[in-house]
Amino acid sequence: MTEPLPLTAGETIAQALLRPVLDISERRILLGHALGLTRIELVTESERVLSPEQAKRVTDLYARRFGGEPIAYLIGAREFYGLRFEITPAVLIPRPDTELLVDLAIERLPRQGRVLDMGTGSGAIAIALAHTRRDACVIALDLSDPALAVAKRNAAAHSVQVQLFCSDWFDALTDQRFEMIVANPPYVVAGDHHLGEGDLRFEPIDALTDHADGLSALRQIVKGAWRFLEPGGWLLMEHGYDQSAAVRALLGATEFVDIQSWQDLSGIERVTGARVPGKP
Numbered sequence: 570m571t572e573p574l575p576l577t578a579g580e581t582i583a584q585a586l587l588r589p590v591l592d593i594s595e596r597r598i599l600l601g602h603a604l605g606l607t608r609i610e611l612v613t614e615s616e617r618v619l620s621p622e623q624a625k626r627v628t629d630l631y632a633r634r635f636g637g638e639p640i641a642y643l644i645g646a647r648e649f650y651g652l653r654f655e656i657t658p659a660v661l662i663p664r665p666d667t668e669l670l671v672d673l674a675i676e677r678l679p680r681q682g683r684v685l686d687m688g689t690g691s692g693a694i695a696i697a698l699a700h701t702r703r704d705a706c707v708i709a710l711d712l713s714d715p716a717l718a719v720a721k722r723n724a725a726a727h728s729v730q731v732q733l734f735c736s737d738w739f740d741a742l743t744d745q746r747f748e749m750i751v752a753n754p755p756y757v758v759a760g761d762h763h764l765g766e767g768d769l770r771f772e773p774i775d776a777l778t779d780h781a782d783g784l785s786a787l788r789q790i791v792k793g794a795w796r797f798l799e800p801g802g803w804l805l806m807e808h809g810y811d812q813s814a815a816v817r818a819l820l821g822a823t824e825f826v827d828i829q830s831w832q833d834l835s836g837i838e839r840v841t842g843a844r845v846p847g848k849p
């Protein structure tokens with residue numbers, strides 16, 4: 570791929586779209602974002618001429634994308650569970666695979682259930698849950714204040730009630746109890762080559778890796794969850810492509826029952842969970 574040549578004022582939308590750089594769908598997204606136009610408007614107004622400011626804005630976005638910056642950070646948004654989320658470099662970009670965790674949570678949460686989302690980031694999981702299950706009481710934690718600010722704006726944008734707290738895993742909790750705990754914690758092993766590739770290079774490192782064996786956050790969650798779950802309450806955790814057996818083993822060393830893993834869209838065991846014995 571060649572480096573994008575600067576666009577000049579006087580070029581049209583059609584010419585800007587034809588620049589042989591980046592994937593065409595990415596060019597559409599960036600151009601639409603820079604000009605404030607929909608996909609359809611890019612077509613219907615393709616002969617519109619770019620102003621100097623617009624040409625510069627598009628050139629900058631093309632160049633930043635060429636340099637590897639994730640589309641979600643360039644446009645400040647990503648869709649997850651059918652909802653548009655504001656995304657900044659303070660938060661992990663929501664992945665389609667994580668929708669599995671939301672589906673499993675929705676299926677298992679009793680009416681008016683209280684659910685805790687640990688390490689909420691943009692709030693994607695908590696807000697998707699609260700949006701789908703209006704009866705639920707959703708509490709979300711994160712250690713990062715900038716992430717909590719993004720989650721707060723996302724909850725407001727979708728008109729859902731999510732209680733947000735700054736907490737290092739369970740530290741800020743006292744005597745609360747939940748029918749469910751969900752988490753998509755940092756699980757990438759320290760030094761994993763993926764951290765130096767693609768979008769991950771630009772994402773908050775502490776949201777991706779525990780800087781250890783990849784299981785330390787999952788271990789802490791398994792260890793602490795018991796105390797905060799009601800009888801029959803579920804713990805559901807997303808994890809890495811090769812960690813399902815290890816996470817089942819962590820749960821197997823406790824009193825949790827119904828330990829199981831579920832496959833993501835690519836057929837990879839991506840979520841593992843278990844339940845506290847007893848009736849909800």
Ligand code: GLN
Pocket residue numbers: 661664753754755756757763776777778
């Ligand atoms: N799923 C992310 C990846 O692409 C990692 C997210 C996480 O660590 N929770 O590797």
